[in-house]
Amino acid sequence: MKNRIKELEKISKLLDPGVKKRNEWNVEVLDYSNTFINKLDTSKAFFSSEENGKNIYNFDIEEQATALTSLLDSTKTNIDEVGINAASGGHMGYIPGGGLYPSALGDYIAAVHNRYAGVFFAAPGAVRLENMLIRWMCRLMGYPNNAAGNLTSGGSIANLVALVTAREAHNLKARNFDKSVIYLSEQAHHSILKAIRISGLSEAPVRFIPLDKKLRLSANELEKAIIKDKEDGLTPFFISASFGTTNTGAIDPIESIAKIAKKHKLWFHIDAAYGGFFKLVHKLNSKFKGLQKADSITLDPHKTLFLPFGTGTILVKNKGELLKAYQYLADYMQDTIDADEEISPADISPEQTKHFRGMRMWLPLKLFGLKPFRAALEEKLYLTQYFYDEIKKIKGFEVGPEPELSIAIFRYIPTDKNADSFNKKLIQAIQNDGRIFLSSTTINGTFWIRIAVVSFRTHLVQIELLLDIIKAHVREISIDLN
Known part of the structure; x- marks a missing residue:
């Protein structure tokens, strides 16, 4: 058996290349990446292709190794020069992710060190860093010290977390779902509808509130709908407003909606995935009036902080509501109980295994400043x-x-x-x-x-x-x- 172990060890050590091979790969990848960035000013923002990257199938997984040069050549042809070039300044179609260069360096560091950023016990520094970013975003949005949040893969998961948190905060039971009313703008992002289905709330009545002439949710129509539903014996419980709709960038009347939500005791969520970080622009301060009154806020740093795709955020004003919805403890995690100086991301999120996303956000913010x-x-x-x-x-x-x-x-x-x-x-x-x-x-x-x-x-x-x-x-x- 020992001989077999040694044979396998020799082969398995190929997964841990030495410094010479790492340096060779580093040079190739860095050269490839710099060439890509240097040509962005003259590259297309959209590549129309009949093949649409079909030849990537020639590089299916096999027993034998393939040279990096060949893989990068295929990447260029079948991935980078097909479809939307999201790194291009000419991408003005869908709301693009920017892809700041220091974010790539942050991802590199995070992947090489491979910190498990799900619980404080495992990676206290990583969790502190991410919670520090959350606290900064909470301050930016005007949230109190007892607010909390999580770095997600994007706005869709953030909206899902908000809806589930609202469901648990209102102690909704399955037998009451068909009477628990959700209110959305006609321009609400479709991820809210997806979240309704995933969270088990498909039976909940959904009211699409009409828009005003500027394509914003009408606060008057919203309150009329809430009052009517109450009169009909239903239980209004969730409002989602938009701070920057995907279609037109419209901003719903946040302060008026906040007053209605408080008056009728509804959970007030703001989908600010696109528009939230415009809070950094002081001339827009008046548009953010009332934002801090929301129970939860979705932000997407991969939109208006220009980070790579896969960087979203959910903020919840009362961290206790997040813990109520998501905190669990498995027997094999018992060693982590007394180590929670900070909230562990796994306790306030659907994710247990979690990539250390914070590095891709923290590094550019610190290297560039605000x-x-x-x-x-x-x-x-x-x-x-x-x-x-x-x-x-x-x-x-x-x-x-x-x-x-x-x-x-x-x-x-x-x-x-x-x-x-x-x-x-x-x-x-x-x-x-x-x-x-x-x-x-x-x-x-x-x-x-x-x-x-x-x-x-x-x-x-x-x-x-x-x-x-x-x-x-x-x-x-x-x-x-x-």
């Missing part, structure tokens, strides 16, 4: 307003509501053609061009084109290029249709 983040966010506000003003000057275009943050919608109205058909051709032409990526949406049955200025690499030169591209394609489509 000043450039504030400047970048304010720049995005001005860029969006500039585009909104300029597109209105082009004959034939109409726009949606004045942008409250960094999203705007617009469409071209041809004189003698169907507008929706024309704009579908226009968005297709922009995407096929590839230098700038935009997306479309449908609101109240009308087809619109969206611009979302969120990437830290998006500057005035990209906005000017977009305006030129739009003008050129409108001319081309008009000629083709005539």
Whole structure:
């Protein structure tokens, strides 16, 4: 048996390469990454492809090793040059994740050291760091000292955590779900609906509250719906408002909704995944009035803090409600009981095994300081307003509501053609061009084109290029249709 063990040990040690091999790989990967970043200014934001990365299947898992050079070549062809280039400053379609370079270094450190950041006992420093980040975000949002939160994989899990926490805080039982009413804006993110299903609340009545002319949830209509449901013997329990909707960037009337929630004793959740970190821009302070009154807030650092995808946050005003919903103790974890100087992330989250996400957030915030983040966010506000003003000057275009943050919608109205058909051709032409990526949406049955200025690499030169591209394609489509 010892001989067999030694044979296996010799092979298994291949999983722990020495410094020479590590350095070789480091050089290749660093060169590959720097080349990618250095070419971003001239790379497309969207790569249209018939193959769509199909040749990655040639690199299925096998018994034998493959050289790194070959793997990176395939990565370039089948992954990096297919679909949306989310690192590009030309990505103004879906709300992009930025991918700050120090975040990659933070992920590298976290992966190499492989700290288990789920419980304090296992990695006290890592847990302290993440809780420090949570406390900073709580202060930013105006939350009290007894607030708590968790770094999640994104807004979807954050919204799920909020809904489950609300369910437990209100002591809802399955037999009462069909009478427990949930109130959403017609522009609420679909992850809320997914959370309703996953949390077992599919039988709960869901009220989609009408919008005002600026596509914001109507506080008057909300209260009318709550009062009627109470009169009908139902139990209103959860409101979700948006601070920056995905479609248009609209901000629901937070302070008015907070008063209604308090009056009728509902859990008030704010989905600020996109808009929350605009709190760093002092000129927007008035828009955040009442935010601190919410029971829970979703934030996405991978949106408006420009971090890589997979970095979300849920904040809950009363940490006791989070612990009530999620804290459990397994027998094999009994050694951790007396070590909890800090809240363990596993005790306030669905996740037990947890990646040390905090490094990807902490490192750039400390290396850069907050000043450039504030400047970048304010720049995005001005860029969006500039585009909104300029597109209105082009004959034939109409726009949606004045942008409250960094999203705007617009469409071209041809004189003698169907507008929706024309704009579908226009968005297709922009995407096929590839230098700038935009997306479309449908609101109240009308087809619109969206611009979302969120990437830290998006500057005035990209906005000017977009305006030129739009003008050129409108001319081309008009000629083709005539």
